[in-house]
Amino acid sequence: MTTASWHVRISYGGQTLGAGFLVTDRHVLxxxxxxxxxxxDAFRVTFAHGPTDVHGDGRDGIPARVVRHGGWSGRATDPGDLAVLELDRPVSVEPARFAAPSAAYGEPPRRLYVYGFPKRYDEGTLAEYRATADQLIAGEWVQLEAWTPHGQPLAPGFSGAAVTLADSGLVVGMVSAAAHSPEIRNGRMLPAQVMARYWPPLGELIxxxxxxxxxxxxxREFVAAMSREEELECRPEGLYRDAVGALGPPLPAKGFRDLWDAAWYLLSEVPDSTAAARFAARLADFVEDARLRGALRSWPGRPRPGTRGPVAGASPWSPILVEIAPSGSGDDRFLVEVSVYAGGNRRLVGSRTLPVDGVQGYAQECVDEAYRDLTEDDRELIAFALPRRRLNTDVAHWRRSATDESPLGSFAPVVVLDLERRRSGALQHxxxxxxxxxxxxxxARMHRIGCGSVGQDPVRLTVGLRHGADMVGFGIPPRADGARKLFEASLNAAVPVLLWPRSACRGGPDHQDCPGARFLDRLAEQLAELPPSELPSRIHELRMQSYLPDAPQARWADDLALLWEDPRCLPEPTGYQHSPVR
Structure with missing residues (x-):
């Protein structure tokens, strides 16, 4: 305490109003x-133990003005009892330093010092206190009680004084209220982490x-830039839930005042140091500016632990997963979530609920962002998890980006997954x-299902495929009812690979030489002697060949669809089951 020259007295018109403390070379709390x-705009700040060059004109103090207000409404129980004063010039005094948020509490209790300016103590005086408990009163204050029964009470003049650790002089909070009677030796402290809710730059000092x-x-700067937007589609409570997961700390009783309140709570109160990074990544999903969106998704800009733990098992692929699921808010709205698996970890790139005509553009944008997490040695795989009734969606022919009309399937290996099967624990096992x-x-052993097979029993097919096939080739797309039932039977058999043409024959008897049969013959020819783990790469090659002008024999692959699912490189995490939009 003998070196704490940053204690200040705040006066107005020659009258002492209370105490404060310097936190930067120009700011006092x-x-x-x-x-x-x-x-x-007319306050004076005097440093109790500062050198003579910081006292201003004579001993009247340095002019200061209020530049930030916590929103206090005037009653003793109102929150936000914080003000930030800016001095009219920088000073040479070393500012106060802060302790970690938990440092004020413990067993035995920590001795706390308070330096204030009550009446008849122009030079200031000390009071010794301790925190009753680490529980916040009304989500805002900590109760203080006197260290001894006969010490200095928290009289008027202590308001605004820093509460410091006796052994280190580090600040843990600020006196915000005292008992009305001097016989009752207690008061209230606004903890430093609570003050940072109302003045975000303080968070950098704690x-x-x-x-x-x-x-x-x-x-803080990213959140401030986003908070300037007139309308935001996200709520801080939803973003927080996604950041901590279903088993994380619950929401504060009063929720959050704004985006920064949620971000700072994650930084200062949540033990998982990766939660704030997940918050930033989800927040990016609602940013229109591409540079800000990229900065949020890459924050904090250094390697960080995985969001949901390591991927189970080795995999030659680094997938980008696009999950498109019914949102529950209407038949024409879908929840789109894009994740990237890189370095053995999964990171959510973006999540948004959209009408059907907005799905493709948003998925393109997020896939492009996901590539930032991949290294030059990673083998990308773009996987679309779709509702079963939409598995025939031609995602491989979606344009790669808003400025590139080439098909996505010619740019990288593209596969589809069945969303229903992906969420089944038994089938994943x-x-x-x-x-x-x-x-x-x-x-891999391929079982052929041609046009003439439409009438077979789906249950018998499921049981048979469980033991006799590694992949199923269809000569027909899953359009007509009969074909869809056989398709579902193959999915329920936990067959890892399904291939089919998106168009061509719809099925029926006497189709031995139809396009579907020729399609299956070409599959057998092209995939012979190929390990199943390399199927996405081979299908990608065939798709690229189908666009070459000198390879007309490869045009059949332009209509090829591939369902390929290896749970080891696309594990289903426990989180990411809800949108940050509430």
Whole structure:
């Protein structure tokens, strides 16, 4: 305490109003009620132990003005009792330093010092206190009680004073209220992490494990830039839930005032240091500016632990997963979530509920963003998880981007997944077992289902495929009822690979030489001697060949659809089951 020259007295018109403390070379913190009844531009700040060059004109103090107010409404129980004063010039005094949010509490209790300016103590005086508990009163204050029964009470003049640790002098909060009677030796402290809700730059000065001062400054600036938008589609409570997951800490009782309140709560109160990064990534989903969106998704700009743990098992692929699911808010609206698996971890790139005509553009945009997480050594795989009735959607022919009309399937390997099967624990278990067997086989066994097979029993097909096929080739698309039933039977058999033409014959008797049969013959020819793990790459090659002018024999592959699912490289996490839009 002997070196704490940053304690200040705040006065107006020659009268002492209360205490405060310097936190930057130009900013002083105090209570809003200390400066509430005076001209916001006419305060004087005097340093109790500062060198003579910081006292201003004579001993009258340095001129200061209020530049930030916490929103305090005037009653003792109103929140936001914080004001930030800006000095008219920088000073040479070293500002206060802050302790971590939990440092004020413990067993035995931590001794706390308070330096204030009550009546008849022009030079200031000390009071010794301790925090009753770490529980916030009304989500805002911590109760203080006297260290001894006969010490200095928190009388008028202590309001706005820093509460410091006796052994280190680090700040843990600010006195915001005292008992009305001097016989009752208690008061209230506004903890430092609560003050940072109302003045975001303060968060950079408070130690938070897992995040540097520069990282917190960047996130604060990103949130501030986004908060200037007139209308936001996201709510902080929804973003918070997605950041911490279903088993994470619950929401504060009063929710969040704004986006920064949620971001700072994650930084200062949530033990998982990766939660704030997930918050930033989800927030990016609602940003129109491409540079800001990219900055949020890459924050904090250094390698970070995975969002949902390591991928189970080795995989030659680094997939980009596009999940398109019914939103529950209407038949024409879908929840689109795009994730990237890189370095053994999964990261959510974006999540948004959209009408059907907005799905393709948003997916293109997020897929492009996802490539930023891949290295030059990663083998990309773009996987679309679709509702079963939409598995024939021609995603391989979606244009690659808004400025590139070339098909996505000619740019990278594209596969589809069945959303229903992906969410079935039993089928995912069977798929994992099937792949363990496939790893020991040089080639996969393909079961053919041609046009003439439409009338067979789906249940018998399911049971038979579980033991006798590694992949199923269809000569018909899953359009007509009979074909769809056989298609579902193959999915329920946990067959890892399904191939089919999106158009051509619709099925029926006497179709031995139809386009579907020729399609299956070409499949057998092209996929012979090929390990199943390399199917996406081979199909990608065939799709690219179908666009070459000197390879007309490959045009058949332009209509080829591939369902390929290996749970080891596309594990289903427990999170990401809801949108940040509430």
């Amino acid at each position: 105090t209570c809003a009620h200390v400066v509430a009844r005076a001209d916001a 130690p938070t494990p897992g995040h540097t001062r520069r990282e917190k400054q960047q996130l 069977k798929l994992a077992q099937k792949w363990r067997l496939l790893d020991d086989r040089p080639v």
